[in-house]
Amino acid sequence: MNEADAAPLSETELEQIDAYWRAANYLTVGQIYLLDNPLLREPLRLEHVKPRLLGHWGTSPGLSFIYAHLNRVIRQQKANMIYICGPGHGGPAMVANAYLEGTYSELNPDVPLDEAGLRTLFRQFSFPGGIPSHVAPEVPGSIHEGGELGYALSHAYGAAFDNPGLVVACVIGDGEAETGPLATAWHSNKFLNPIHDGAVLPILHLNGYKIANPTILARIPHAELRALLVGYGYDPLFVEGEEPAAMHQRMATVLDQAMRKIHAIQDAARSGHGGTRPAWPVIVLRSPKGWTGPKEVDGLKTEGFWRSHQVPLSGLADNPEHLKMLEDWLLSYRPQELFDDTGRPKEELRDTTPTGPLRMSANPHANGGLLRKPLELPDLSKHAIEVPHPGAAKAEATRVMGGYLRAVMQTNLAAQNFRIVGPDETASNRLQDVFEVTERAWMEEILPEDVHLGRDGKVLEILSEHTCQGWLEGYLLTGRHGLFSCYEAFIHIVDSMFNQHAKWLDASSHIQWRQPIASLNYLLTSHVWQQDHNGFSHQDPGFVDVALNKKADIVRVYFPPDANSLLCVTEHVLQTWDRINIIVAGKAPSWQWMSMDEARLHCDAGVGIWDWACRHNRPEPDIVMACAGDVPALETLAAVTILREHLPDLAVRVVNVVDLMALQPEDVHPHGLSSAAFNALFTTNRPVIFAYHGYPWTIHRLTYRRTNHHNIHVRGYNEEGTTTTPFDMTVLNGLDRFHLVLGVLERLAGLGEAGDQLRALMKAKLAEHHDYIRAHGQDMPEIRDWRWTPNATI
Numbered sequence: 001m002n003e004a005d006a007a008p009l010s011e012t013e014l015e016q017i018d019a020y021w022r023a024a025n026y027l028t029v030g031q032i033y034l035l036d037n038p039l040l041r042e043p044l045r046l047e048h049v050k051p052r053l054l055g056h057w058g059t060s061p062g063l064s065f066i067y068a069h070l071n072r073v074i075r076q077q078k079a080n081m082i083y084i085c086g087p088g089h090g091g092p093a094m095v096a097n098a099y100l101e102g103t104y105s106e107l108n109p110d111v112p113l114d115e116a117g118l119r120t121l122f123r124q125f126s127f128p129g130g131i132p133s134h135v136a137p138e139v140p141g142s143i144h145e146g147g148e149l150g151y152a153l154s155h156a157y158g159a160a161f162d163n164p165g166l167v168v169a170c171v172i173g174d175g176e177a178e179t180g181p182l183a184t185a186w187h188s189n190k191f192l193n194p195i196h197d198g199a200v201l202p203i204l205h206l207n208g209y210k211i212a213n214p215t216i217l218a219r220i221p222h223a224e225l226r227a228l229l230v231g232y233g234y235d236p237l238f239v240e241g242e243e244p245a246a247m248h249q250r251m252a253t254v255l256d257q258a259m260r261k262i263h264a265i266q267d268a269a270r271s272g273h274g275g276t277r278p279a280w281p282v283i284v285l286r287s288p289k290g291w292t293g294p295k296e297v298d299g300l301k302t303e304g305f306w307r308s309h310q311v312p313l314s315g316l317a318d319n320p321e322h323l324k325m326l327e328d329w330l331l332s333y334r335p336q337e338l339f340d341d342t343g344r345p346k347e348e349l350r351d352t353t354p355t356g357p358l359r360m361s362a363n364p365h366a367n368g369g370l371l372r373k374p375l376e377l378p379d380l381s382k383h384a385i386e387v388p389h390p391g392a393a394k395a396e397a398t399r400v401m402g403g404y405l406r407a408v409m410q411t412n413l414a415a416q417n418f419r420i421v422g423p424d425e426t427a428s429n430r431l432q433d434v435f436e437v438t439e440r441a442w443m444e445e446i447l448p449e450d451v452h453l454g455r456d457g458k459v460l461e462i463l464s465e466h467t468c469q470g471w472l473e474g475y476l477l478t479g480r481h482g483l484f485s486c487y488e489a490f491i492h493i494v495d496s497m498f499n500q501h502a503k504w505l506d507a508s509s510h511i512q513w514r515q516p517i518a519s520l521n522y523l524l525t526s527h528v529w530q531q532d533h534n535g536f537s538h539q540d541p542g543f544v545d546v547a548l549n550k551k552a553d554i555v556r557v558y559f560p561p562d563a564n565s566l567l568c569v570t571e572h573v574l575q576t577w578d579r580i581n582i583i584v585a586g587k588a589p590s591w592q593w594m595s596m597d598e599a600r601l602h603c604d605a606g607v608g609i610w611d612w613a614c615r616h617n618r619p620e621p622d623i624v625m626a627c628a629g630d631v632p633a634l635e636t637l638a639a640v641t642i643l644r645e646h647l648p649d650l651a652v653r654v655v656n657v658v659d660l661m662a663l664q665p666e667d668v669h670p671h672g673l674s675s676a677a678f679n680a681l682f683t684t685n686r687p688v689i690f691a692y693h694g695y696p697w698t699i700h701r702l703t704y705r706r707t708n709h710h711n712i713h714v715r716g717y718n719e720e721g722t723t724t725t726p727f728d729m730t731v732l733n734g735l736d737r738f739h740l741v742l743g744v745l746e747r748l749a750g751l752g753e754a755g756d757q758l759r760a761l762m763k764a765k766l767a768e769h770h771d772y773i774r775a776h777g778q779d780m781p782e783i784r785d786w787r788w789t790p791n792a793t794i
């Protein structure tokens with residue numbers, strides 16, 4: 001290191017950067033504590049302080065320290081940078097920085113850069129009717145709420161993919177670093193190509209503590225920490241200490257080094273000298289938790305300890321000494337030097353920040369909808385399966401979808417704005433046609449025998465559903481598009497991340513300046529009814545139930561019953577924004593029901609009567625056979641053929657549901673059917689045997705307000721599973737054709753002898769099935785060879 005490196009900041013620069021940092025800290029403490037008297041122009045009294053003290057101080061000074069130094073680099077280098085704040089509970093710090101940059105007031109004219117604005121800024125924080133305590137969508141420059149810890153680094157990499165000009169600074173709390181999702185996200189560097197991707201600069205914030213414990217990474221020996229980061233493939237740079245002036249110089253030195261390394265890596269790779277995975281820099285910032293806050297409170301260590309995690313001083317009403325300490329603490333930042341007479345941050349401070357869109361709080365990448373361009377979608381009809389009549393063809397639905405996704409990928413390759421992510425399952429889920437136009441991204445060694453691995457691949461596969469989800473969220477939040485394909489059972493691993501993203505979308509939709517981002521699209525396949533190699537552990541259709549808890553405006557759930565309907569749904573979801581779309585579809589060879597034209601009409605309606613499958617189609621059928629999902633549709637149709645043969649006079653209506661949300665009342669969900677439309681399909685008084693892909697209660701939950709709800713009898717997954725034949729899975733759960741027919745017989749009185757005979761036959765069939773599979777290890781020929789026969793009398 002040369003001398004300039006050791007102290008890169010001139011005295012003036014040092015003073016300015018420190019003043020900026022003090023201002024950010026002042027604004028942070030002000031937000032947590034003050035209702036009034038924002039500039040301490042008069043002695044602090046109890047009525048100036050909030051009655052409820054809600055916020056997190058401990059992480060905040062470190063966050064602002066980093067912010068101030070990143071600003072210096074941005075200004076010097078005109079760097080295009082965003083800031084991901086892993087410890088999202090440091091909301092007041094991020095708001096403070098956005099305010100000092102001017103962005104906050106530009107977006108919120110009611111919070112101007114003056115004393116009145118300061119009062120509002122302070123008052124609104126963690127206050128009813130105000131703003132949340134975290135780095136929520138309300139915070140300009142944020143794409144990461146950080147309330148649920150663990151996703152900072154995967155979000156950062158998601159933002160950097162296909163963004164060659166962007167540097168994503170990503171602060172990781174040392175507590176956060178203990179989470180599973182964060183721990184595995186370090187490996188994202190194995191997928192980042194310096195040629196066409198941007199850079200991620202992780203900054204591990206070792207403030208030593210979590211809420212009430214030391215952190216592992218802060219207490220392990222230095223050499224082990226270094227070895228750990230080196231082992232993850234990074235080049236660690238350390239900034240350690242607590243004396244501000246020395247820390248400013250050290251941070252400036254290290255940030256310059258880090259940026260030089262990033263540029264060297266990118267320059268080498270972009271001039272043809274890359275090829276292998278570089279060791280990207282990571283900064284380790286070891287500084288006291290609650291830095292610059294009260295050192296001791298009531299004789300107990302506070303600065304540099306976990307006691308400063310939230311509000312170091314509390315109970316001010318009963319404790320005048322604490323009030324005085326708060327005043328001293330605020331005054332220690334010398335606010336009179338930081339704000340002018342009007343309360344506006346002094347120009348010298350404002351001069352330390354970048355301007356315009358280079359401000360991290362105003363960078364358009366952090367309001368990705370500003371940059372979002374619609375995907376170019378290829379002609380769907382080229383991928384259609386020929387289905388001259390229902391049941392005329394067999395196809396693997398997701399393989400057909402894969403063909404379409406290949407075309408989507410190809411059409412948008414030049415735009416570099418479409419990624420498919422998945423936990424090692426793209427091919428297993430039958431989407432492998434995309435590998436004809438791209439590969440799986442891979443920056444490690446590639447062996448001659450490897451298949452579809454490449455440096456430029458647009459498919460991201462890592463066996464971490466958390467990382468897949470985080471990457472895709474980061475990618476979408478910065479204005480691009482994508483799809484997550486996953487085994488149905490294991491998508492539960494990201495239940496909580498799904499929740500958080502749904503909350504983000506919900507909150508964002510109320511913020512006028514946030515622009516819509518592309519929807520998060522899931523394909524859930526290898527589903528509960530189609531497990532060949534796998535058993536009980538792989539059988540769980542409950543993700544949909546998690547999804548239904550979220551606001552109706554956000555979530556859509558689709559059960560296309562065949563390949564053409566899957567194509568229609570796929571095309572649709574890729575054009576939507578600000579939603580989470582869940583598509584559940586099988587990958588096994590299955591009968592096809594609809595031509596492309598029919599599928600379009602059916603999917604547009606979301607639910608409809610399959611006229612071709614009805615028997616004596618009339619306004620008041622004897623029974624309604626409803627289905628949602630590919631296997632339930634098949635079993636329903638098979639049940640209809642049995643009914644047709646044995647009870648030829650029975651009037652049977654078949655209703656297929658593609659859009660699950662259509663079942664909800666129209667005032668609950670935008671896709672909900674009106675009462676009249678629902679009643680026209682499901683009647684007001686006829687029994688409905690509803691074969692559903694997932695847990696039966698889901699259908700009851702969606703339809704409980706419908707007139708005919710008491711007549712809806714649902715068959716679905718009852719948590720019965722094992723490694724067995726596909727048909728046996730339906731039998732175990734009572735979703736098979738024989739049980740469906742038994743369900744009909746149970747609900748219809750007066751079928752006489754014909755009904756009794758059919759009941760006996762169904763029971764015999766179930767017994768036969770039971771014995772057959774145990775003897776032969778596969779389903780009965782009549783099940784395997786079943787096919788739909790057109791209905792003579794509809």
Ligand SMILES: Cc1ncc(C[n+]2csc(CCOP(=O)(O)OP(=O)(O)O)c2C)c(N)n1
Pocket residue numbers: 058059087089147148149150172173174175176177179205207208209210211215289309
């Ligand atoms: C997944 C998750 N588990 C638990 C919490 C509760 N929690 C909030 S802050 C915190 C400690 C975080 O420590 P660290 O990441 O070191 O942040 P900092 O020290 O910078 O505040 C915990 C456990 C959470 N927010 N998210």
Ligand SMILES: [Mg+2]
Pocket residue numbers: 173174175205206207208209210215289
């Ligand atoms: Mg910590």
